[in-house]
Amino acid sequence: MDILSCIDKILARRSIRKYKKEPVTLAVKEKILEAGRQAPSASNKQPWHFIVVDAQAAKEKLSGGRWSGFVKDSSFVVIGVSLPFDDTSRKWGIVDTTIALQNMVLAAEVQGVGSCWIGDFKEEEVKREFGIPKEATVVAVVPFGLPDEKPGQHAKKPITEIVHMEKW
Ligand SMILES: Cc1cc2nc3c(=O)[nH]c(=O)nc-3n(C[C@H](O)[C@H](O)[C@H](O)COP(=O)(O)O)c2cc1C
Incomplete structure (x- = not known):
C-alpha cells in the first residue's frame, strides 16, 4: 500500500459497531498485535499488556454496558492494560498503552478490519473476570471484526479551532 492510500485509510476510519x-x-490478527508491540513508549518501557479475547462467553461478559452491547458480535477483543513498574511507566503507562491500542486500530483499518474503542466497562469487573493484577489500569477494550456497516462521516472540529500556529 502506498503512503497516500494509507493516509486515505486513516482519514476514512470510522468506529465500526456491526x-x-x-x-x-x-x-x-497477528499483524494487528505486532503493530501494538512496535508502538513507541516513554523510555521504551513498554508497560502494556494485551488480553486477546476470542471466546464467545468472555466477549459477552464485555458486552453488558449501554454502549458496549455489540462487543459480543466482534471477531476478537483486545483489552489494553497498563502495568507500571517505575516512575516513567507510572507517569506514561496509560498514554503508552493508548498509543499501542491505536496502532492496532490503524493496522486493522489498513487490512480491512473494523474496530471501536470501548470505554463503557467496569474496571473492577474486567480485572476480576480476566485475572488482571489489581495494581494495573484497564485502559480500554477494543473489539475487532470485518465491518458489516459503513457509517457516515462524524462531525469533527475544524482544523482552525484545534490547531494553534506558534502560540495558543
Ligand atoms: C476512549 C474512547 C472511548 C470510547 N468508548 C466508546 C464506547 O464505550 N462505546 C462506543 O460505541 N463507542 C465508544 N467510542 C467511540 C467514539 O464514540 C467514536 O470514536 C467517536 O464518536 C468518533 O467517531 P469515529 O471513531 O467514527 O470517528 C470511544 C472512543 C474513545 C476514543
Missing part, C-alpha cells in the same frame, strides 16, 4: 460473522484470519 461485524460480519466471518472471523479475522490469524495472519491479520
Whole structure:
C-alpha cells in the first residue's frame, strides 16, 4: 500500500459497531498485535499488556454496558492494560498503552478490519473476570471484526479551532 492510500485509510476510519460473522484470519490478527508491540513508549518501557479475547462467553461478559452491547458480535477483543513498574511507566503507562491500542486500530483499518474503542466497562469487573493484577489500569477494550456497516462521516472540529500556529 502506498503512503497516500494509507493516509486515505486513516482519514476514512470510522468506529465500526456491526461485524460480519466471518472471523479475522490469524495472519491479520497477528499483524494487528505486532503493530501494538512496535508502538513507541516513554523510555521504551513498554508497560502494556494485551488480553486477546476470542471466546464467545468472555466477549459477552464485555458486552453488558449501554454502549458496549455489540462487543459480543466482534471477531476478537483486545483489552489494553497498563502495568507500571517505575516512575516513567507510572507517569506514561496509560498514554503508552493508548498509543499501542491505536496502532492496532490503524493496522486493522489498513487490512480491512473494523474496530471501536470501548470505554463503557467496569474496571473492577474486567480485572476480576480476566485475572488482571489489581495494581494495573484497564485502559480500554477494543473489539475487532470485518465491518458489516459503513457509517457516515462524524462531525469533527475544524482544523482552525484545534490547531494553534506558534502560540495558543
Ligand atoms: C476512549 C474512547 C472511548 C470510547 N468508548 C466508546 C464506547 O464505550 N462505546 C462506543 O460505541 N463507542 C465508544 N467510542 C467511540 C467514539 O464514540 C467514536 O470514536 C467517536 O464518536 C468518533 O467517531 P469515529 O471513531 O467514527 O470517528 C470511544 C472512543 C474513545 C476514543
